[in-house]
Amino acid sequence: MGAITLIDAINLAMAWEMEHDDSVVVLGEDVGVNGGVFRATAGLQERFGKERVLDTPLAEALIAGISIGMASQGLKPVAEIQFSGFIYPTIDQMINHAGRLRSRTRGRIGVPMVLRAPSGGGIHAPEHHSESNEAFFAHMPGIRCVIPSSPARAYGLLLAAIRDPDPVVFLEPTRMYRMNKQNVEDNGEALPLDSCFILKEGDDVTLVSWGAMIFETLKAAKELEADGIGCEVIDLATVSPIDIDTILESVEKTGRLVIVHEAPLSCGVGAEVAALVADKGLFYLHAPIQRVTGYDAVMPLFKLEHDYMPSVNRIKGAIRKTLED
Amino acid sequence: MTISAKFEIKYFQYLDPAGKPVAKKLPKVAEDRDEMLRMYRMMSQVRVFDRKAIALQRTGQLGTYASSLGHEATHVAIGAAMRPEDAFFPMYREYGAQFMRGVKMEEVLLFWGGDERGNDFSGPKHDFPWCVPIATQFHHAVGAAMAYKYRGEKRVAVSVIGDGGTSQGDFYESLNAAGAWQLPVVFVIANNKWAISVPLELQTRCETLAQKGIAGGIESVQVDGNDIIAMREAMDTALDRARKGKGPTLIEAVTYRLSDHTTADDARRYRKQEEVAEAEAKEPAEES
Numbered sequence: 097m098g099a100i101t102l103i104d105a106i107n108l109a110m111a112w113e114m115e116h117d118d119s120v121v122v123l124g125e126d127v128g129v130n131g132g133v134f135r136a137t138a139g140l141q142e143r144f145g146k147e148r149v150l151d152t153p154l155a156e157a158l159i160a161g162i163s164i165g166m167a168s169q170g171l172k173p174v175a176e177i178q179f180s181g182f183i184y185p186t187i188d189q190m191i192n193h194a195g196r197l198r199s200r201t202r203g204r205i206g207v208p209m210v211l212r213a214p215s216g217g218g219i220h221a222p223e224h225h226s227e228s229n230e231a232f233f234a235h236m237p238g239i240r241c242v243i244p245s246s247p248a249r250a251y252g253l254l255l256a257a258i259r260d261p262d263p264v265v266f267l268e269p270t271r272m273y274r275m276n277k278q279n280v281e282d283n284g285e286a287l288p289l290d291s292c293f294i295l296k297e298g299d300d301v302t303l304v305s306w307g308a309m310i311f312e313t314l315k316a317a318k319e320l321e322a323d324g325i326g327c328e329v330i331d332l333a334t335v336s337p338i339d340i341d342t343i344l345e346s347v348e349k350t351g352r353l354v355i356v357h358e359a360p361l362s363c364g365v366g367a368e369v370a371a372l373v374a375d376k377g378l379f380y381l382h383a384p385i386q387r388v389t390g391y392d393a394v395m396p397l398f399k400l401e402h403d404y405m406p407s408v409n410r411i412k413g414a415i416r417k418t419l420e421d
Numbered sequence: 422m423t424i425s426a427k428f429e430i431k432y433f434q435y436l437d438p439a440g441k442p443v444a445k446k447l448p449k450v451a452e453d454r455d456e457m458l459r460m461y462r463m464m465s466q467v468r469v470f471d472r473k474a475i476a477l478q479r480t481g482q483l484g485t486y487a488s489s490l491g492h493e494a495t496h497v498a499i500g501a502a503m504r505p506e507d508a509f510f511p512m513y514r515e516y517g518a519q520f521m522r523g524v525k526m527e528e529v530l531l532f533w534g535g536d537e538r539g540n541d542f543s544g545p546k547h548d549f550p551w552c553v554p555i556a557t558q559f560h561h562a563v564g565a566a567m568a569y570k571y572r573g574e575k576r577v578a579v580s581v582i583g584d585g586g587t588s589q590g591d592f593y594e595s596l597n598a599a600g601a602w603q604l605p606v607v608f609v610i611a612n613n614k615w616a617i618s619v620p621l622e623l624q625t626r627c628e629t630l631a632q633k634g635i636a637g638g639i640e641s642v643q644v645d646g647n648d649i650i651a652m653r654e655a656m657d658t659a660l661d662r663a664r665k666g667k668g669p670t671l672i673e674a675v676t677y678r679l680s681d682h683t684t685a686d687d688a689r690r691y692r693k694q695e696e697v698a699e700a701e702a703k704e705p706a707e708e709s
Contacts, residue, residue, distance in 0.1 A: 121571065147571055153601055158560055158594040165564020165578070169508065169547055171571065173564075192554045193561070201550055202541035 099277035105247035106136050106212075106268060109254035110174055112284050114144050117172065120258060123150040124159060124176030124212075133178055134214060134273055160186035160211060164193050167209040172258055177213035180270075181224030186211060187232060194263040195238030210257045211265045215243065216308050216358050217405055218271035220398040226270075227395050228307070228359035233265040234336035234368065240264045240289060241336040245310040247278040249333060252287030259286060269308035289334050292342040298326035301415050302346040304369055305356040306332040309406060313356045316411035327415065335365045340372045344380070347373055351382035352418040358405050361389040386414035430631045433655060434645040438703035448654040460501050460649055464493040467517040468706040470526055471680075474533065478684040486533045489514040491679035494705035495611050495646040496581075497521060502656035503579055505545050510562040510580035513551040515611075518581070522548060556582055556589035559608060563595050566604035566669075577663040578606045585616025587630050596637030596671060605663035607656065608634070608671045611646065613678035614700075618691040634671030646674030647705040679704060 100108070114120045122137055122144075128151040131138030141149035152159050156177055163173040177183045190211065197205045217226030233241040242257055242264055244250035250268065257264035295310065296317055305313040310331050317327035328346050332338065347353050353373055355366040370385045388406045396404050435444045435451070450456055471490050477483040489496060492514065500521025503509065509522060516529055523544030532539030532551065540550035547565075552558035562580035569576040586592055587610055599606050610630045614621050627633060634641030640662065644651045652674055659670035677700035681688045688697075 150567075153594070153598050155590075155594040155598070157591055158563070158598055161557060161560020161591065161595075162564035162567060162598065165510075165561035165566075166568045167564070168549070168561065169565045169568035171568045188554060189557060189560065192557060193552075197550075200537050200540050202538055204541045204546055205549070 099279050100247050101274045101277055102244065102247045102250045102268070103134055103136055103273040105251040105280050106254055107138060107140070108280070108282050109251045109258070110137065110140060111143065112282060113255060113258045114140065114148060116284065119170060120172045120174060121148045121150065121166065122174050122176070123152050123163065125152060125154055125178050127151060127176050132176060134270070136176065136212070156182050157185040157189055160189035160194070163209040163211065164189060164197070164207050167207045168197065168205050172208050174210045174212060174258055177211060179221070179225040180213055180215045180227045180229055183213050183229060190233065190239060190263065190265070191236045195236045198262060199238060206261050207263045208261050209263050210254070211263070213265070213267055214270040214273070215267035216269050216271055217395060217398070217401040218308060221270070223397055226398070226401060228357070228390065230267055230335050231359055231364050234365050238262065239336070240334060241267065242289060242334050243267045243269065243307040244333065245269060245272065245307055245331050248280045249287060249293065249331070251280050252285060253289065253333065255284065256286035256289045260289060264289070267307070271308040272311070275311065290337070291334070291339045293331040293333055294328065294342065294346070295331050296327065296329040298328040298350070300326040300350055301352040301354060301418055302328045302330065302343065302350045303354050303356060303415070304330045304332055304343055306335055307358065309356045309358050312406060312408050312411055316408045316415065319408065320412060320415060325415065325419065332365070332369070338369060338372060340376065343369065343373065344377045347377050348380045351380055353381065354386045354388065354411065354414045354418060356388045356406055356411055358390050360392045361387060362392050364389055383418040383420070386418055388414045428632065428635045430629045430641060430643050432643045433651045434648050435650040435654070436648045438647065448650060450653050450657065451650050456501070460497050460653065463497045463501070463517055463521055464649065464706045467493050467497065467520065470516065474530065475680070475684060477530070483530060483533050484535050485683050485685045487514040487683045488680035489516050491677050491700065491704050492611055492613060492646070493517050494649040495609070495652050495674040495676050498649055498652035498656050499579060499581065499609060502653055502660055503577070507577045507579060507660070508545065508562070508565050509548045510558040510565070510578060511549065511551055512555070512558060512581050512583060512586070513553055515581050519544065556586040556591035558582070559591055559595035562606050562608070563599050563604060566599065566606040567602065569605055570602070575664045576605065577660050579609065580606070581609045581611055583616060584610060584612040584614065584621050584624055584630060585619065586610070587633055588624055593633070593636070596634055596639060599669040600638035603666070603668035605666070606669045607659040607663060608669065610671070610673045612673050612675050615678050615682070615688070615692065617682040617686060620692070629673060631671060631673035639669045639671055641671040641673070643673040643675060646676035647703055649705060677704070
């Protein structure tokens with residue numbers, strides 16, 4: 097397999113798993129003949145049939161709810177929510193049922209489903225299409241929330257998500273769908289759902305980010321290299337539950353932590369990372385933890401979205417601040 | 422002007438409140454003495470169980486309990502008509518159906534006693550536990566039916582909702598999807614006239630709740646939910662249709678909530694005693 101985009105990788109992962117496991121079905125709005133509005137499911141219905149790639153009525157709570165029903169009876173549904181702002185009707189089903197059933201039935205009924213959705217801004221989309229809502233799902237017990245940030249990780253993490261015996265919310269950074277290409281081997285190999293990925297090693301500051309913000313974070317790290325500042329860049333990838341050990345190991349080395357995410361600051365996943373580091377690694381820190389995030393405001397329409405989303409300059413400023421003392 | 426579509430809702434009743442046949446011809450199940458006895462025994466058992474559970478709550482040995490007083494015929498008919506391989510998606514008071522499917526009384530008491538192990542009950546392992554968030558269970562039944570249809574299995578998903586639940590979006594979404602996909606699912610509305618303190622006439626302007634199924638393009642009937650024969654016949658017909666690939670059915674079972682909503686409720690605050698007395702004269706499980 098040659099170089100492919102993140103959206104191609106998502107498509108490949110679903111196709112691989114459908115090819116190898118008859119219990120995997122894909123459902124959502126426009127996922128069939130149309131192949132999804134972002135083309136994530138392109139060609140799947142043609143290849144696997146209408147029984148396995150289902151265009152649902154336009155009802156997001158239904159999509160989540162029927163996925164739970166299907167999963168409870170032996171299928172592995174991979175459901176698509178079309179845009180990030182439409183995911184909220186699924187929250188009732190996800191928190192009250194998907195995340196609870198295994199626990200409340202003492203293991204009798206599991207819910208091996210994946211809820212896929214695009215996430216984040218930066219593609220000049222209409223209102224309600226650009227939100228970053230991982231914190232809602234990170235707050236739900238029993239739900240794993242995963243955000244890939246490269247084609248290879250999208251492929252491996254989605255495979256793992258489909259194979260996981262419990263529900264996974266898989267948020268795909270819309271801005272990265274076609275941002276760059278990467279060589280991905282279509283070999284069915286999954287990546288772990290319980291660990292961060294160290295994308296760049298460095299000794300001076302630890303940068304933790306996820307999703308599309310990995311792009312700006314890596315850029316800031318590279319630009320500061322010229323000034324002799326060594327940044328270690330960690331892709332959180334699974335935002336819940338958090339692999340805190342990898343982060344702590346890095347912070348022990350660097351003594352400094354900058355967290356970057358696109359979602360609003362307050363009660364964002366960054367707050368949890370910061371709290372965990374304060375809890376378990378306070379004395380590693382040489383400087384206060386910095387968070388570079390979206391603002392505690394409604395995600396603006398696209399004329400202003402780039403002022404809302406953390407920029408390379410804002411990230412560099414935060415990194416320098418941790419080095420001031 | 423032409424009429425684009427026309428609909429009607431049929432009402433089924435074979436027994437009057439005193440248990441006397443009102444129809445000229447009774448369905449087959451009425452001639453099956455053993456089956457009728459099995460259902461009658463269970464209706465009596467649920468009634469006794471229910472009174473005991475309320476007593477346990479009143480004496481501090483159980484948490485809040487949702488009684489099924491008055492719903493016995495509706496619930497028992499559902500459980501009696503289903504096969505073990507079918508799946509049941511209850512709300513939270515369908516003990517008559519669940520006992521018929523092998524759930525034990527002590528498991529119900531475990532659950533209402535605050536212990537999740539009650540949800541790991543006996544009976545079919547694919548049956549769902551009680552569902553408190555109103556109407557969300559209908560989606561699960563639709564999903565299960567999709568799984569059965571996908572694998573070509575002759576199984577049916579059955580779910581129960583209350584009259585209040587028919588105001589939820591999930592209710593309409595489920596009916597709509599099950600209709601569009603012609604799924605093997607049976608939806609039962611246990612219309613007991615009260616959603617905690619809100620009476621049916623504040624819930625909807627519709628003459629029947631069954632007619633809400635018409636919007637989903639699915640077979641919809643109304644039955645006397647206190648008439649075990651009518652209820653059983655409606656279930657048998659609906660299950661048979663579903664198994665034959667003829668799609669979903671919505672059954673409105675007209676009954677009455679004789680008890681408070683739960684033991685945490687006091688219905689005397691909002692409904693007249695005369696109304697309850699009138700309903701008690703029509704209730705299904707005890708000789709008057």
